[in-house]
Amino acid sequence: MTNFSLDARLAADTHSVTDLALSRVLLMNDARFPWVILVPRRANCSEWLDFSNDDQRELLQEQLGVMSVLQELTGAHKLNVANLGNMVRQFHLHIVARFETDAAWPGPVWGQGVREEYSDNEAQALIAALKQALS
Amino acid sequence: MTNFSLDARLAADTHSVTDLALSRVLLMNDARFPWVILVPRRANCSEWLDFSNDDQRELLQEQLGVMSVLQELTGAHKLNVANLGNMVRQFHLHIVARFETDAAWPGPVWGQGVREEYSDNEAQALIAALKQALS
Structure with a gap:
């Protein structure tokens, strides 16, 4: 069994926020859009279909939890969700x-x-708010 | 309580395939991409968060079912899923x-x-294949 390790490009483009039961929570380093990425800590998965039923259900719950938090924190007009x-x-x-x-x-x-990176202060503030709301 | 009725633009851009327990299954009328759209038959919902927990779970199951069928029918290199x-x-x-x-x-x-519409024969063949695989 291969261990999970975060893809290098995802790591380079994001800040790490926290780990949920299944997924690592990342903040896309793009100040134009409040943008969270969930990466289940499972090796060799690229489709929803590659996860166990339990993981699929947990991933949905984590998706919904992040959606609620983003909606609450930002007052978004619409949430976009995609794999x-x-x-x-x-x-x-x-x-x-x-x-x-x-x-x-x-x-x-x-x-x-073109992606616009957060300042250090902006990133830290948003990461802290997300982390608290998700805990 | 308002009854469900399919959005006019969705209706105009798609062929109807079948109804699952929760969702209407539509085929996007674009021969460039095998492209299914699920529309839960619930009024006044625009976000995953707007559905009941039961409907969210059912929607995930219907999403996974359509993914399996599309993968099987088309041999896709990747499935894209988005709201x-x-x-x-x-x-x-x-x-x-x-x-x-x-x-x-x-x-x-x-x-x-630019969207490229299916011929009638192409559309009917794909609709029949989807309908059978989903039944």
């Missing part, structure tokens, strides 16, 4: 708070424009 | 079979190029 994985095959679930005024609205966020 | 809803607010879940040779790879399918 694409066409570029990074390690399974990862995007949960993005969208606003009618954001840089990509009403299109999807992927591949739109 | 966006930035344009059409009625909750709908996209499940798209992706190929490394398809018109949008590796980007997402939304807003890419």
